[in-house]
Amino acid sequence: MSATNNTKAAAIPSEEILSRKWDECLSNVIVKSGIGLSVGIVASALVFKKRSWPISVSTGLGLGYALSQCERNFNPTLVPVAKYQDKK
Amino acid sequence: MMNVNRLALAGSKHLRPSQYRVMAQRFNSTDAQKLTAAEAAARPVVKSGLRFRTKAFITLTLIGAGVAGVVKHSFDDEKFRELLEDNIPHYAHSLDKLEQLRDNEDVEKVIAGATLVGGKIVDLSKTGYRTASDLINGTTTPAPEKPAASASSSAAQLAKKVQELEQPKPAVAASRAEFVPSETPAPAFLPGAAPGKSASHVEKPKVAEKVSKKVEEVKEEVKEKVAEIKENIQEKIAEKKEEAPAPPKKLIKIAPIESEEPVMSSLNATLAQLVHILNENGIPEQGHEVFEKASEELKHLSERVEALKVEGEAQAATVMAELTEKYKRIVDEKEEHHEGHISQLKRELADAFEQEKKDAIERELKIQQEILREEQKQELIKYAMDMQRRWVREVKVRVENERGGRLARLDQINLRLKTLERQGVDNADFLDQSSRTHQLWCGVKALEKAYEAGERRPFDRELARLKRLAETEKDAEVLKVVLAAVPESVAAHGVDSVPELMDRFEYVADKVRQASLVPENGGVLAHGMSVVLSKLMFKKHGLVPGNDVEAILARTEYYLVENDLEQAVRELNQLKGWGKRLAKDWIVAARRRVEVGQAIDVINTHANLVSLTLA
Numbered sequence: 001m002s003a004t005n006n007t008k009a010a011a012i013p014s015e016e017i018l019s020r021k022w023d024e025c026l027s028n029v030i031v032k033s034g035i036g037l038s039v040g041i042v043a044s045a046l047v048f049k050k051r052s053w054p055i056s057v058s059t060g061l062g063l064g065y066a067l068s069q070c071e072r073n074f075n076p077t078l079v080p081v082a083k084y085q086d087k088k
Numbered sequence: 089m090m091n092v093n094r095l096a097l098a099g100s101k102h103l104r105p106s107q108y109r110v111m112a113q114r115f116n117s118t119d120a121q122k123l124t125a126a127e128a129a130a131r132p133v134v135k136s137g138l139r140f141r142t143k144a145f146i147t148l149t150l151i152g153a154g155v156a157g158v159v160k161h162s163f164d165d166e167k168f169r170e171l172l173e174d175n176i177p178h179y180a181h182s183l184d185k186l187e188q189l190r191d192n193e194d195v196e197k198v199i200a201g202a203t204l205v206g207g208k209i210v211d212l213s214k215t216g217y218r219t220a221s222d223l224i225n226g227t228t229t230p231a232p233e234k235p236a237a238s239a240s241s242s243a244a245q246l247a248k249k250v251q252e253l254e255q256p257k258p259a260v261a262a263s264r265a266e267f268v269p270s271e272t273p274a275p276a277f278l279p280g281a282a283p284g285k286s287a288s289h290v291e292k293p294k295v296a297e298k299v300s301k302k303v304e305e306v307k308e309e310v311k312e313k314v315a316e317i318k319e320n321i322q323e324k325i326a327e328k329k330e331e332a333p334a335p336p337k338k339l340i341k342i343a344p345i346e347s348e349e350p351v352m353s354s355l356n357a358t359l360a361q362l363v364h365i366l367n368e369n370g371i372p373e374q375g376h377e378v379f380e381k382a383s384e385e386l387k388h389l390s391e392r393v394e395a396l397k398v399e400g401e402a403q404a405a406t407v408m409a410e411l412t413e414k415y416k417r418i419v420d421e422k423e424e425h426h427e428g429h430i431s432q433l434k435r436e437l438a439d440a441f442e443q444e445k446k447d448a449i450e451r452e453l454k455i456q457q458e459i460l461r462e463e464q465k466q467e468l469i470k471y472a473m474d475m476q477r478r479w480v481r482e483v484k485v486r487v488e489n490e491r492g493g494r495l496a497r498l499d500q501i502n503l504r505l506k507t508l509e510r511q512g513v514d515n516a517d518f519l520d521q522s523s524r525t526h527q528l529w530c531g532v533k534a535l536e537k538a539y540e541a542g543e544r545r546p547f548d549r550e551l552a553r554l555k556r557l558a559e560t561e562k563d564a565e566v567l568k569v570v571l572a573a574v575p576e577s578v579a580a581h582g583v584d585s586v587p588e589l590m591d592r593f594e595y596v597a598d599k600v601r602q603a604s605l606v607p608e609n610g611g612v613l614a615h616g617m618s619v620v621l622s623k624l625m626f627k628k629h630g631l632v633p634g635n636d637v638e639a640i641l642a643r644t645e646y647y648l649v650e651n652d653l654e655q656a657v658r659e660l661n662q663l664k665g666w667g668k669r670l671a672k673d674w675i676v677a678a679r680r681r682v683e684v685g686q687a688i689d690v691i692n693t694h695a696n697l698v699s700l701t702l703a
Contacts, residue, residue: 014673017670018602018666022615074610
């Protein structure tokens, strides 16, 4: 991912950075939530006896993952334990 | 599969029996026939799972492992430790205590002692096992060498080796010592040389001895001879003495004979002496008589001598007179003769002299003649040379005059030719320069055209042409530098035109506005909020003061419209944060355009200058 990011950065004109980030974010969201959705459907169908909660859980997980990816994309300085560091 | 079945069945307790039977059939379980809810309820309930004790034990073990792991990790990781210390009360205190325990030396000693004890126990057990096995089997196994003992034995071996190494040293020293005395016999041959010398020394004295011996022998011979002679003399004297008659007892008296002759007087003296000696010694009478006789005879002798003298004188006189007369006559004759001879000789001499004079004069004349002739010749030669020189000089002068005339003309011609040449060269230079200036102008114009085109156009060919021109031209350092300052990539890609830049700027401005409200290190939400809220902001136009994003954008737009790219770039450069990042490429492109424009300006001025200096 980082390698492809670098080559992408070489070709992008600078005013498009944010647009690209948004694009990536959007694509991430779609892809990951879609994956989550599908996994949820499959899980609920196979494992959870057609309950509804696996689907939503999975989709939420996918969305959350996409969101965190977006955050990292927009703010590369973000580190998981950053808050403790800030307090220090 | 069986578990799934069981789970499914276990989860299907709420179903009706018919449904349950269907499920069981579906899942094809063997338990389906056996188990129904009622039947299952009828059976005694077997508690599944573990007992409480085991569960507690397992839980406690897991918790203990977890705590140990946490503690260990907190020792290793400072941040983790701090995190825990912050959030768990009394955690720091317990960790400190643990650290003390760990660092405690007593604990270490205890641990070391424990390990030692453990080692000893292990050894003991090993020996016990061996003895037991020996007893059982009836064999004897030797005790294994302890590593410590082997170490000590190896140390002993090392010591032995060291000693062995040290031993050859005294042997070496002994040989060394032997070496030294061997040197002393070396000069033994020197005394061998000395005998040679002493032999020579011995020989020399021998020779000397021989010589001296010979000398001594000679001396001795001489001495002997002298002695003999002396003896002879002495004998003779003695004989003489003996021969001499003994003087009479009475003293001899001898009358001294006086005479004029010295011989006689000396004889007299000697006689007197003899008489005296004899008188002293004493002579017999015979001698006395003899002596008187002798004296008488002496007297006679003296008288005789005198008589003889007189006679002799007379004779001599007569003879002398005769002789003188004879000689006179002879002399006179001779004189006459000689006179005639002399006069003849004189005449002859005079003739000869005259002859000689004539000869001499002739010779002198001849010599003088020759000398004169020589001089004449010399003068002639001199004159001839002089004439020749004069002639040559005249010729030279004439020639030079001629030449001067022509030479001057030649020089003139040469000068003119030179000036012509110079003029020609200057002309050629001028033409060259002007052609180059023209070319330069053309190149600059071409570059300008590419620069001012309505769209981006590459100008690398024009730039290359200008570089070639700059190389051939003199005093083109500035040009070369400026041309070198334009990078190849820029020339190859070309430079954006102003309309293009303006278009791009609108797009960029939009994006910058969208990103203007993002805080530092904002995430997705921040960006999203910025995008949404920026749409609610007013756009500014014209030359507005202020340092916020809108003002900067408005000013940049104003400068762009004014075609003042430099200022626009400077303005846009003042953006901060995301805006700057977004506007970077635009700034770079605009800068490139500005730089190329400046380069073209410089080249223009250079071309101007060249054309001015040309004229």
